[in-house]
Amino acid sequence: MSTTVVEAAELEKSYLVDKSTVASWLLTTDHKRIAILYLGSITFFFFIGGIAAAAVRLNLLVPEGLIPSAETYNRLFTTHGVIMVWFFLVPAVPVSLGNFVVPLMLGARDLAFPKLNLISWYLFIIGGIIELYALFIGGVDTGWTFYPPMSTSFNQSHVVLAVIGVFVSGFSSIATGLNFIVTIHRLRAPGMTWYKMPIFLWSLYSTSVILVLATPVLAITLLLLGFERIFRIGVFDPAIGGDPILFQHMFWFYSHPAVYIMILPGFGVISEIIPVFCRRRLFGYKFVAWCSVSIAVISFFVWGHHMFVSGQSLYASVVFSLLSYAVAVPSAIKVFNWIGTMHKGFIRFDAPMLYALGFVGLFTIGGLTGLFVAALAADVHLTQTYFVVAHFHYVMVGGMVTAFFGGLHYWWPKITGRMYPEMWGRAAALIIFIGFNVTFAPQFLLGYLGMPRRYHSYPPDFQVLNVLSSAGATILAAGYLLPLGYLTWSLFRGERAPANPWGATGLEWQTPSPPPAKNFATTPVVTEPPYTFPPPELVQNRV
Amino acid sequence: MPPRFPRLLIAWVLLLVLLGVEFGVAMLSFAPWLRVLILLPAMAMAAIVGIVFMEIGRAPVVARGFATAGLFWLLVLLGLGSMDPLTRTYYHTTVEHPE
Numbered sequence A: 001m002s003t004t005v006v007e008a009a010e011l012e013k014s015y016l017v018d019k020s021t022v023a024s025w026l027l028t029t030d031h032k033r034i035a036i037l038y039l040g041s042i043t044f045f046f047f048i049g050g051i052a053a054a055a056v057r058l059n060l061l062v063p064e065g066l067i068p069s070a071e072t073y074n075r076l077f078t079t080h081g082v083i084m085v086w087f088f089l090v091p092a093v094p095v096s097l098g099n100f101v102v103p104l105m106l107g108a109r110d111l112a113f114p115k116l117n118l119i120s121w122y123l124f125i126i127g128g129i130i131e132l133y134a135l136f137i138g139g140v141d142t143g144w145t146f147y148p149p150m151s152t153s154f155n156q157s158h159v160v161l162a163v164i165g166v167f168v169s170g171f172s173s174i175a176t177g178l179n180f181i182v183t184i185h186r187l188r189a190p191g192m193t194w195y196k197m198p199i200f201l202w203s204l205y206s207t208s209v210i211l212v213l214a215t216p217v218l219a220i221t222l223l224l225l226g227f228e229r230i231f232r233i234g235v236f237d238p239a240i241g242g243d244p245i246l247f248q249h250m251f252w253f254y255s256h257p258a259v260y261i262m263i264l265p266g267f268g269v270i271s272e273i274i275p276v277f278c279r280r281r282l283f284g285y286k287f288v289a290w291c292s293v294s295i296a297v298i299s300f301f302v303w304g305h306h307m308f309v310s311g312q313s314l315y316a317s318v319v320f321s322l323l324s325y326a327v328a329v330p331s332a333i334k335v336f337n338w339i340g341t342m343h344k345g346f347i348r349f350d351a352p353m354l355y356a357l358g359f360v361g362l363f364t365i366g367g368l369t370g371l372f373v374a375a376l377a378a379d380v381h382l383t384q385t386y387f388v389v390a391h392f393h394y395v396m397v398g399g400m401v402t403a404f405f406g407g408l409h410y411w412w413p414k415i416t417g418r419m420y421p422e423m424w425g426r427a428a429a430l431i432i433f434i435g436f437n438v439t440f441a442p443q444f445l446l447g448y449l450g451m452p453r454r455y456h457s458y459p460p461d462f463q464v465l466n467v468l469s470s471a472g473a474t475i476l477a478a479g480y481l482l483p484l485g486y487l488t489w490s491l492f493r494g495e496r497a498p499a500n501p502w503g504a505t506g507l508e509w510q511t512p513s514p515p516p517a518k519n520f521a522t523t524p525v526v527t528e529p530p531y532t533f534p535p536p537e538l539v540q541n542r543v
Numbered sequence B: 001m002p003p004r005f006p007r008l009l010i011a012w013v014l015l016l017v018l019l020g021v022e023f024g025v026a027m028l029s030f031a032p033w034l035r036v037l038i039l040l041p042a043m044a045m046a047a048i049v050g051i052v053f054m055e056i057g058r059a060p061v062v063a064r065g066f067a068t069a070g071l072f073w074l075l076v077l078l079g080l081g082s083m084d085p086l087t088r089t090y091y092h093t094t095v096e097h098p099e
């Protein structure tokens, strides 16, 4: 089936050159072009957030802080948090890689609501512009969590504008989630049953459920925050009859599941890469699929673990602490399944696989240290320290950003029709892995020793580890800049990519690279489950 | 425009009116046992969304499933969320604001 589909489709023009006016891009409803628009936007925000992070690490080189004003420092780490969370991590994989490959993997022509897809990009951009404007005119210094009464009553910075930016971009999240859910329900190719879907689709489906159910709660919370700041209604500020802990409940009811909005798509990417580069069926397919769903559900039961020292009732804390352990189970199952897939596999160390291996290690460290901070008694010591910072960066950056880069390299030939230089890809994966660990491993020690987060200065004893961390950040920055260079180079000079450079099995590889505007010349028919790889002996002979 | 558009428009205006009502009643002070009435406009809004926008009556099973899941999620938010205020012993005291 595959060869005839490819040949027939090659007669059509690729989506990249189908039409070439600016309007044909800005008004496109083609999911592949919207994915490119998104890819450009989130890359931009990634570097904005990265510059803020660089300034933070620069400040912490010396105990008294290199940046003269502590308030400027506060604004910098808030910028870093707000931009990275809402304008990079939450959208990253779904809107770029997801947008591009979901219809291709399903054997569909587009998402269920192509216009809604375009609208969601515009909402994202409008939210982003508002956010950038707020930062440009002075920024926010509350931290990305906007806790009241600090944010509502005691703060002179541009809280309302920043909150509106996040609020608007939230609608983009909801639209994307809705689009994916309906698409996966309605647009599967003939023969594509739920258990024949690649795991990436299960992951994005679970992510979308969280996006649709959790984001409205954030929207309402931020709206109330804005109302309280402007009209002084007493919802959160105790001085006018509110309860500040109520804000934390509502904020974390969104923001803990949001952690899984960020990491579940990463799980999906890794579940695609590992079978391909090990030439093995995914071990325990159904377990991996249902673990995504159960993570999406359980993630809503644990939010109180962010509030152990907030003044929340001790009984509630105990329950939330126990529930938090439950969500670790499906995540751990996935890690074991990836390792089970690699076992006795014919492993090839191409760049996407290097990122995937990095992901498994780094995410495991991030996940295991999550158990430390989920333990109520230990968290009283560790909360608000660099231990927490190191923990969630291992999950978000070591995990999610690494998965994003892995997926970007994996699908790059499909998206652009060009191969990137393989050696550069491997080098960047290695540099990122080393730079990441040098940056964040010392922060575990710093936090355990008691260095609080969000402080502009620190006791001189902590300097050695801080310098080490900042030095690592330099390596990490170099690692992130490298792909920007060689991927851009490959757009013009890269080798032409074949339809299926990795010998992978998904439907997205059965259409030319880059795909034609309508994706498939004829609607594909699915007869086999995903990841049906030949046994390793055969592969060895072929190579 | 699809024929159902005016219906949707009316429902949307009704939602905004109910939102205004909700905002208004939140400002009034009720006896404790009457406070539950504040929920009425909110419930009406949820009903309108379910009946007019989601067309729950005619929707396929999947859509009904999602609507039920939405209610379940609300239950989680309110149920697990009220665990804290129901057992909390320490409340923040009023602080004075700087000018």
Ligand SMILES: [Cu+2]
Pocket (backbone or CB within 6 Å): A255, A256, A259, A302, A303, A305, A306
């Ligand atoms: Cu959490």
